[in-house]
Amino acid sequence: MKLFVIIVPIFFFYIANPSQAQSPRQSGNAFLSADLLQQQKDPTLNPISLWLDQGQELWKAQCQSCHSNLSETAKAVVQFPVWKSISSASGKLINLEDQIADCWSKKNGQVISSDAPEVLTMSVLLSDTAKGMSIQVREPLDPLIKKYWQEQMNLAGQIYVRRQGRLNLSCTQCHDQQIGKNLRSDIVSPAFLTGFPIYRFSWQTMGNLDRRLRACYSGVQASVPASGSPELRAIELFLKKRSDGMLWDGPSLRR
Numbered sequence: 001m002k003l004f005v006i007i008v009p010i011f012f013f014y015i016a017n018p019s020q021a022q023s024p025r026q027s028g029n030a031f032l033s034a035d036l037l038q039q040q041k042d043p044t045l046n047p048i049s050l051w052l053d054q055g056q057e058l059w060k061a062q063c064q065s066c067h068s069n070l071s072e073t074a075k076a077v078v079q080f081p082v083w084k085s086i087s088s089a090s091g092k093l094i095n096l097e098d099q100i101a102d103c104w105s106k107k108n109g110q111v112i113s114s115d116a117p118e119v120l121t122m123s124v125l126l127s128d129t130a131k132g133m134s135i136q137v138r139e140p141l142d143p144l145i146k147k148y149w150q151e152q153m154n155l156a157g158q159i160y161v162r163r164q165g166r167l168n169l170s171c172t173q174c175h176d177q178q179i180g181k182n183l184r185s186d187i188v189s190p191a192f193l194t195g196f197p198i199y200r201f202s203w204q205t206m207g208n209l210d211r212r213l214r215a216c217y218s219g220v221q222a223s224v225p226a227s228g229s230p231e232l233r234a235i236e237l238f239l240k241k242r243s244d245g246m247l248w249d250g251p252s253l254r255r
């Protein structure tokens with residue numbers, strides 16, 4: 001059985017057409033079944049509604065004292081990740097969840113991880129509020145910071161085409177060359193970043209982009225970067241920038 005699991009995808013990728021076509025700019029929602037799309041549209045059937053209710057409560061209790069306007073704050077959803085300087089010579093990319101965790105820690109005097117359930121809940125609420133906004137990743141104006149930012153873009157561009165893992169496959173070999181094909185009961189999308197966090201039925205819960213990306217790494221049996229690692233932040237920047245101008249879908253259902 002194990003051998004079968006390894007051999008079949010290899011067969012699939014080497015025999016199947018390896019064309020280098022430019023990916024059409026499509027949201028992951030375009031690859032959902034009609035049933036799932038229906039469920040996503042109907043708040044009484046969509047499991048994400050539970051996270052939204054909880055998010056509203058937490059917003060009032062934890063955020064509103066400093067942020068008076070939810071839709072203003074939600075603009076970060078379509079603009080992040082951003083470069084955060086630590087000194088003039090160093091800094092790092094932070095995503096929405098890093099920012100929320102940072103705010104939470106400031107308010108409560110206790111450090112929480114960007115993977116914490118409270119952070120995920122707030123990310124779901126902000127993502128939902130940003131529905132329909134145009135993705136516009138914020139580029140740094142300062143030339144030095146722009147240089148650091150560009151280095152992260154370049155790094156992720158290299159990772160995107162780098163073969164890895166025991167299956168020896170790169171991101172682009174699936175997400176540009178196998179779009180629309182079936183892969184382990186999923187349909188491969190072009191991996192534009194338009195609707196996170198996701199409720200994934202195979203997880204039976206919500207997960208952030210880190211969790212999704214980690215699943216892609218382990219799917220090719222590569223060593224999996226830690227959640228919140230600089231590598232995953234760089235990839236997020238690259239995928240989000242590639243999605244500039246597309247409209248944000250909000251938190252999404254996935255198989």
Ligand code: HEC
Binds near residue numbers: 059096103
């Ligand atoms: C003690 C005040 C304070 C609280 C409470 C607070 N924040 Fe913030 N938040 C800030 C400040 C100040 C910034 C500007 C960036 C920085 O200094 O980190 C910010 C920035 C942000 C941003 C980036 C976009 C923007 O408006 O600048 C988001 C998103 C955000 N906060 C979300 C939240 C969420 C969600 C909560 C509740 C869990 C929260 N914040 C609670 C002070 C706060």
Ligand code: HEC
Binds near residue numbers: 190239
């Ligand atoms: C073996 C094929 C394969 C490889 C290699 C792969 N992925 Fe995936 N990826 C999938 C499948 C299958 C899904 C789930 C269906 C979908 O949304 O495309 C997925 C989902 C995603 C999604 C979520 C899209 C959405 O809207 O839900 C992103 C983003 C993504 N992959 C990025 C990457 C990146 C970045 C890499 C390289 C580090 C990578 N993937 C490598 C197969 C792969």
